[in-house]
Amino acid sequence: MKKGIALLASLALGFGLLAGCGAPGQTSSEQPSASTEKGTEPMVLHWSINSEPSSLDPGVATDADSFDMIYACFEGLTNYDTNGQLVNAQAESFENSPDFTQFTFKLRKDLKWSNGDPLTAHDFEYAIKRNLDPKTASGYAYQLYYLKGGEEYNTGKGKAEDVGVKALDDYTIQFDLKAPTPFFRELTFFPTLFPLHQKTIEANPQWAAEAKTIVGNGPFIMDSWEHKNKIVFVKNPNYWDKDHVKLDRIEITMIDDNNTAFSMFENGDLDWGGYPASTLPPDAIQALKDQDRLMVADNPGTQSVVFNTEKPPFNNKKIRQAFAYAINRQEIIDNILQTGVPAAYGWVPVSMGLNPDGYFKEDQEKAKQLLAEGMKELGLSKFPTVTYTYDTTEVNRKMAEALQDQWRKTLGVTVNLETAETKVYQERRSQGNFDMIRFQWGADFNDPINFLEMFRDKDGGNNHPNWENPQFKQLIDQSYHETDLDKRKDILKQAETILMDEMPLAPINFRGNPYVKNDKVKDFIIFPLGGAYFKYAYITE
Known part of the structure; x- marks a missing residue:
């Protein structure tokens, strides 16, 4: 368990009794007085989003x-x-x-x-x-x-x-x-x-x-929305469980620069720094560790590089594999992320139990060989310049620069870097307007299928590589109807094996988000x- 976080229980797929009643309860032993009482100030939380x-x-x-x-x-x-x-x-x-x-x-x-x-x-x-x-x-x-x-x-x-x-x-x-x-x-x-x-x-x-x-x-009503600037929520008097809502207001400032957001937190203008409000600046993480102030939200998720499989050169599997095998994940984790998260050699988080050992490893010589073979299959005598797109944060910028350097040193290729503010980045990702792009997926529910079914159909809502494989799709459909849990796990492992062989995306690290x-x-x-x-x-x- 990470400091300050309630983690997931084990995956609950047993076929026992599953029925329930009752309401969520306030479990804290500290009970604040209601701020709506006469003479008290409103209770306001100051928050930020990117x-x-x-x-x-x-x-x-x-x-x-x-x-x-x-x-x-x-x-x-x-x-x-x-x-x-x-x-x-x-x-x-x-x-x-x-x-x-x-x-x-x-x-x-x-x-x-x-x-x-x-x-x-x-x-x-x-x-x-x-x-x-x-x-x-x-x-x-x-x-x-x-x-x-x-x-x-x-x-x-x-x-x-x-x-x-x-x-x-x-x-x-x-x-x-x-x-x-x-x-x-x-x-x-x-x-x-x-x-x-x-x-x-x-x-x-x-x-x-x-x-x-x-x-x-x-529990809250949006009171005001100053676009690209500020959102204010107030307590909802018509909410069924309003007695357990303590805050009177939440004031949320939109800050796209994470250094600015962190400075505002340090100055007392915000009550939270880092995830899930923003991203901590990499240069601040070690100091926060030394001060014993850093916390890490250990939620299941995976960060990756997505390849556009519908356009050359990443329509070639061997070239995708070459770029994946050339990434030095531990170097990125140690020097940029600094949160001790595990390197990812599979797409499904280890906590979901499909294959803790992963499906591949870094291999620079193999990467060079695969690149040469892929270029030959595409009839390329010289590798074209490609672009890696990422959303604007300092962490993402440093990671992009590290990837660029690693691919240049190992593969001898030129990768341009392109940053885009969040909305533009999301549009390019969803429209397939990229060569390679950063992509992090966090679990929507605690089951491996949540990480795999998005690739079932090429036009699926979150299938950003635009990748499709008939055998993979068949396995996903088979898993929907399998009631034996061990057999279902094996089916999903077979599906992930195909995904990691075809490599429409290259996992980098499993998620661990720092905050103060x-x-x-x-x-x-x-x-x-x-x-x-x-x-x-x-x-x-």
Whole structure:
């Protein structure tokens, strides 16, 4: 366990009893007085994010900053408590069929939208079908493919009425799944399965772009949104569990320069420095270690270099392998990241248990040989200049420079570096407008399939290499229907073996995100799978 973090429990895929009821509880022994009492000052948390959120629409957003804002003002059937345990949230209870092909949730009776409208099971059904509608263009629609008819509707081969989600009444939502899915309850925590206020969406297609038009159901309401500058949240008086919300306001400043953000933290203008608010400057990490102030969020995730497999020279497997084998991962970890994270020789985090030993190792001589063979196959006498694109942080810049130097020394190739602010970077990545690009993936739920199924289809929402392999796809589909856990693990290991042989992306390191905080901030949650949650946070005197 890393200092200051509640880690994930072991992967829970057993086929025992899985039913629950009850609400998340406040587990802290310190109970702050309510700031709304007469004569007390409002309790305000000062936070930062790196960039303008792309959208506050739970069905459309794909970036971390947007998700952190969404979790402040929306909530799903489940959530996490202060111990990092998954608990019921909008749902008061649930049950599942013995074969995990049907989950039924009972909603709380007192649920309301932030505008006071009643929230019902129909809002969940509407949201899920809306997110599967091809017109919505949800990047995470594939997470709803576990539902019967979900993939068919999203790909234009089926109808909305055939999707396996149904409001049985105002307080009961039922999910019918195409195959056993023991981890489905974890998925209900993800924004793609959050309810949406239908009248708001139908009245204004741009509803998620301005504070005044966002109608949510979470612990906070967005009070103001000064684009590219500042977001302010206030406590939601219509939230079902408002008595456990301590903060009166969250003031979030957008700061794209991490040195500036860290200076503001050191000066007391921000209550948090580093993940998940920003990225700590590499030059500050050793000093924070020496002062015993550094903490590391050990959430499952993997950082990588993605290759564009649809254009030369990275349409050649051997060239992709050459670039992957030429990376000196430990040098990057020791000199740039400085957090002691493991080097990654596979895509699925070791904690998920597919292959702790990895699938390849660095090999400079092999890399040179593969490059020569790949160039011959492509008919190249001279390797073309290629570009590596990364999003703007000092850590990413230093990593890009290290990769550039390693590829030059080992392979003798010229790699240009291109940096882009977050929104442009994300657009280039999603549109395939790159040669190589930085990509970090954090778990959405605690199962290896979450790291593998994104590569099932070339046009999948997060398949940035635009890579597809028939055998890989067959194995992913087979895993959906395998109920024997050992056999399922073996199937997924075979799939990852293909992925790491084809190398559409080169893993570099498993995730470990450093941060520091104001000691007065209590019960702030970094989700076990990554991301910020403000509900229980408070500030002591």
